[in-house]
Amino acid sequence: MTQVGHSAHGKHTGQLGAPPVSGRVPAGVFLTLIEQHRQVAELLIQAGSSDSATKRAERWAKARGRLLAHERAEALEVYAALVGISAARETLEQHSQQAAELESAVSEMDALDPESDIWVERLRDVIAMLEDHVRDEESDFFPRAQGLLRESVNDLDERYRSTYLDVLHTLA
Secondary structure: OOOOOOOOOOOOOOOOOOOOOOOOOOOOHHHHHHHHHHHHHHHHHHHOOOOOHHHHHHHHHHHHHHHHHHHHHHHHHHHHHHOOOHHHHHHHHHHHHHHHHHHHHHHHHHOOOOOOHHHHHHHHHHHHHHHHHHHHHHHHHHHHHHHHHHHHHHHHHHHHHHHHHHHHHHHO
């Protein structure tokens, strides 16, 4: 049985994110988001690292919940705080498109049998998609957003964490 991390295609790099190019040190909500990126990536890798379809399904359910809760809470709190700021328009559009693609990929995964090789292949695609999304966020979107939001990033962190937990509970 094929596993994530054992691809002959070499799609999954195992490296998530990139150092911020702006030189801006992440603060507040952006530290939380970066930490969650790492956690979700690890959960996705674990989901594909078992030969057991049962373990894959269990691990996928956990990874799926965390990924969706992260993306939805991020949109509701972080990106919503940028609405109306003209300098954030492009970032908002790009994030919205990427988040929709991730949601679609998750729906596709949900329709697949975790026992199949196609499930593992599709999981690799989801991981690669997430890696691209995280790279964009951490190297471009977050530094830009943090500069626009300034001091509110700590208050935003509290709201984000609360919303994240609320969304996670609705997905359970």
